[in-house]
Structures are given as structure tokens and as C-alpha cells.
Amino acid sequence: MAVIEVDRLMKIFPPKVVALDNVTFSVESGEFLAVLGPSGSGKTTLIRIIAGLERPTKGRVIIDGEVVADGEKGFSIPPQKRNVGMVFQTWALYPNMKVFDNIAFPLDVKGLSKEEIRKRVVEVAKYLEIDDLLDRYPRQLSGGQQQRVALARALVKNPRILLLDEPFSNLDARVRITAREFVKKIQRSLGMTTILVTHDQADAFAVGDRILVIDKGRIQQLGNPTELYNEPVNMFVAGFIGEPPMVFNELRVENGVIEIIKIKLGDLKEGRVIIGVRPDEAIAVLTPPTEGHVALIKGVVEVSEYLGARQYVVVRSGKLSLRALALTEKQLSRGTEVYISIRKVHVFNSDDGKRLASITGF
């Protein structure tokens, strides 16, 4: 059952900044949806409209079957009446209140009794393993602890849905990994329908059941992580997802064959295409392998990036330049002649960037 339905959502900030353009999707009960996009893509506007902090210009938001915002009718239920839990990027813990009072705040404004509030705050604090911090002030906590307090405050009122706005971006790299696991674990065990907004693909891949990629206010692709990685619909998604990012080259097509990499294309006989190759799907080797590739090219190492566990090399072959994973013990220095065994090539339309085909060796 869909808990959140977003229907043709449009948001225009006067005079004419289009933050969201015809956005439609739904989130199933208990699903964790990650909204991934670069800054200025409209992802924060989207989550703010769902929370009720912004009004849509057009389109509707439906939570649990209840229309909470309708742009055409010009109505939007205020955030107080939506029963939505939200964690802000800055966590927004009230600095003048102790952790207990921070978590108790949503219950306190509801006018619950003191005993009831204490019972529920302690319960949620135990659940999030912060029950020993209740007497402290937010400034006395570490980033990870503050984030848990913010999560506790969002969950204590049993919200219909949970919204997380870049909740990991203020954490340092080490804490971030455990925080992601923790959030995912809590979300699973509560079965809480959740939307997370992030610009960091690692966040999205770590927690999202499905990922919605958004750019310039438009949905680019909605799918599970494997789909996004293996079948990106266009160059934006292909380039945005994957680390290190996919490398693009514009090549000519003659008689249905792409130049240099010598790959046969079905329909297109003459013209230009853009090919995309992920560094992890292009292997630089010294002796040419006999199988496992869709294309094998010979080139010269231009740049060598040694990362300890892995080594990437930028290899040029004529006008084609690729980044490839070097599977050798020794460092490949500049000027070394190597073969690149390309395992998978994505072919994009050079006019609109849509994916035409993916050719894989396995």
C-alpha cells in the first residue's frame, strides 16, 4: 500500500525559479526511499512540501490516503497537523533544553500527562541507546549522539512517516558509516515509511530500498540501487552514480560500428554517440586477455592514481580517453603501454543524453 503519494508536483519560487517540475512517485508502506540529487536539484524543496513547510504551486501530496496539500486548490495542511517526523540537516536540537525535554517537546505540545511523557521518552531513548544522555544539554553531545536525539524526537510521537533531510552530512566520515547502519536498522525494525534526502550517493545506496534521482526539479530515474548502477536511463544518472564516476567519450558511428572500440550498434548506422565506461568495468592489463571483454583497446598511461587498495590509470588511445582499474601489483607509470579490457559499455544518444544500449561482456 502506498503511504506517500506525490502527484504531478510543481513548485515555482517567484519570479520564475522552477524547483520541482511535474514530480510523481509513491512510497510503499515500510519502504525506505532515498532522494538523491546535487544541490539545487529540488530535493530539499520536495521533502519540505511533504512536511508542510512549503506549499506546492501545482500537484498534490497524499499521506495515508489523506490529501495534505493540493496546489490547484491552494490548500496545504499545516505541518503541525500532518503527524510527520522530521530530522533536519542541522538536527535543530533546542540548545536551551536538555535531551529529555528535546525529545519530550512533541509530546509536551500535545498536552500529554507528565507520566505518559516520561514513559514514552525513556522508551524511545532506550530504543535508540541514548537513555544515559537524557540529563545533558545538546552542546555536551557528540555529533552522532545529537543525531540520535534528533531521531528520537522525530519518532517519539509515532509519526505516520519519517523524513530525513541530509541527516548524515554533519557527521565525520567514520561516524557516518555506523550512523547509516543504525538508521537503517531502526527504520527496518519499526517498519517506518521513510524518505531520506541526500546529495551523497553512499548515503542513498546504504539505506535506500529504492532511490529517486532528481536533477533540475525533474525525476531522472526511480529504481533500486542495482538498476540505477547497471541501467542508468541517461547520462546524468550514469555520471552521478558510481565512484569513481563514469567517463564519457563522444565517438563516431560508421556502418553501424562505433569507431575505436569497434562495437556493433543495432539500429544506428551513421552518426555520433557518447559512450560511457565505468573505471571499475575497464581493466588495464599488460598482456591482452582472450575473453571477458566487449572491447579491447591498446593505449598509453597518461595519469596514474595509486589509492593503496586500488590503482586507477587514465589511458589514452587516439582521441579516446578512459579511466581504468589496474590489476597489477606494481605501479603503472606514465607512458606505459597497456591494454584495456572493457567489460561493459553504455551507449548514449549524443543529442539528449538518453541511454540507447548497454553492451556487456558477461
Next chain:
Amino acid sequence: MEFKGLLAIITLSLLSLLWVFPAYTVLIGSLKSLEDVIGSPSFMPPKEVDLSTIVKVLSDMREPLINTLIVTVPVAFLATFVGSLTAYAIYRRFDRVSDTTIVLIAISTYIPYQVLLIPFINIIKGIERYLDITLFDTLPGLALGLATYYTPMASLLMTIFITVIPKDYIESALVDGAGEFKIFRRVVLPLLGPGLVSTFIFILIMTWNNFFIPLILTRGYDKHVALKIFSYVGQSGTLYNEMFAAALIGSIPPLVLFILLGRYFIRGLLALGTGGVR
């Protein structure tokens, strides 16, 4: 470095003299006898310290001091509170209405209040007739006059202070189900602390030192310290030593307040500079 440091100290010392000299004159003037204060240059120390002037003036000043306290403290409280409400409303709306409001408030604080006092008296008389109460020459009337003029100024100050509060706090409280009054009381007011103190001190000093509004709105000299100090200027001559003593006594209460709450005042100003209350 040495020379620059020395130059800075000398410049600062000379500048501070500008402030210290009048205060010094007032202090020693109030310790002189009448002959001494008229007969000797104002910067000369007294021939002999004469505390009788201060003692005499202190008993004269009792009533105006108490009256001024009764009037200015509630006015400063009221102006600061109303100012913070105004500031919150403007902060929350952030549209053409709030933009216009803040411009109007700013304009009203820039207009010299002397220009407005005659129409203001007419309004006060009108209220008196309409409600059948007395405001002219009463402490509530004086308080009304001061509050009318200084509330916009408090609003303007609080509007500046409130911008330091991150919007996330308010939006988070909205999502958590709090209404505007609850957000104001539980989240905004506590975070405004230094700003409230700064505004309160500022308005208290402004109303304490105000001369013209009490002069127009009251009769006699006993309802405000500034009037009482002025009362020592006679038609035939001025009792300089008593006037100096009155000025000294009259300026002590705001000074004490500033010393007690000064660090909050400075914290308020600092919060503006660093852009954060935490």
C-alpha cells in the same frame, strides 16, 4: 609594534578623556560648596570636600527617582516584550506585509519625537475625554507616552536580534506540532535572552535619560529625574553644585544596571556579529 601599541594607547586615552572629563566635572562639582563651584574653574578639585550638597539633593531626589523607576522599568519591559512579539511576527511572515511593517517601524524611530509631541498630547486628551480617565500629569500617562515612542525602537532592535536564530529551530517545532505561541514561548524567547537583555537595557537608559517627553506630559519636576535635574536651573541663577549632585545621583541607577547586565549586553551584540546563539 612597540610604537604602534604606544600610539594606540595614547589615542585611546585621549578619546576616553572626552568621556571622562564631563563625568569628572560632575563628580567634583557636586563635592564643592556653592561659592567654590561658582568661584573656581570647573575642572579644579574642591578646596574642601563638602558632602552636604549630595546629602541634601539625595533627599530631594527621592521622589523623582522612585517615580522614574516606577515608570521606566515597566516601560522597558513592555517595549521589549512587544518588540520581541513584533520581531517574531515579522520573522515568521517574511513577505511584503512584513517588509512594509519594518520600514514603517524604522521610519517612526527616525522621526524626531519632538515633532510628534503636540499631536500626541491631543491624542492623550482625546483618550482622556473618551474613556473619562486622567493621563496628563500622571505616571501611567507618562509611561504611555514613553512606551508609545520607544516600542518601535525596541521592535527594530529585536527584529535585528531575532535574525540570529536559525529557522530550523522554528520549522522543527512546527513539524513537532507546536503552534506559534508555543514556539515563541518555548523556543524563541529562551534563545533571544541576550537580545532581550540588550534591548531592555537600551530602552531603560533611553527612557531614564529622556527629558522632553516628561517635560511635555507632566507638570512640576517630581515625576522624572531629568526634570528634577533641570529644576536646579533657576530664573535668577543656577545652583551648579546641587545640579551636579542631582546629575550624579540621577545617572547612578542606569550605570549600576549596565555594570550588572553589561556582559549580556555585549553577548547580545556579539551574537549579531558571529551569527549564532548556541
